Amino acid sequence: MTSVSQVLLKKGSDVWQVSPDTTLRAALKLMTQKKIGAVMVCQGEKVVGIFSERDFARTAADEENLALNIRVDELMTDVVFYVDPTKSTDDCMALMTEKHVRHLPVIQKGQLVGLISIGDVVKEIITEKDISIHSLENYILGRDYNQ
16 A cells, blocks of 8 residues: 555655735746645645635635735635645545545644645555556466566
C-alpha cells in the first residue's frame, strides 16, 4: 500500500499558498499559472484555510456581482481536513470521500509538508491495482510473477 510520503516523493512537495488578505484575482491568477485546483491559505506558518476552484464556483454562483478584489479569506473553506505522511492512499480516499474534499494538506509535526489531490490518490490506487492484477496473471499462467 502506497503511503502519502511515497506519493510526495514522486510528485514533489511544493505547496502553493496565499495569505488570508490575498485578493480573489491574485489567488485565481496563481492557480492558473501553476495549473492547480487549490491553494493553501496560511497566516505565517499556520494553515487557516484552503481555497479551491470549488470555493470559487460556489461563490460565483451565489454572488451576482462578485468583485475580484474580495479577500480570499471571505471565500475559503476554513475547516481543513489533513493527513500525515504515514497515511495510505486508501486512507486518503476514504477521508476525501467521507468529507467531500478534493485536496488534503499533508501536515507533519505541525508543519505543512505537501498537498495531495484526488488525482494523485486515484493515480496511485490504479497503479497499485494494475501491479496486483499483473502479478496475479503471471502467477495463474505460471510465469515469473516477480516481474
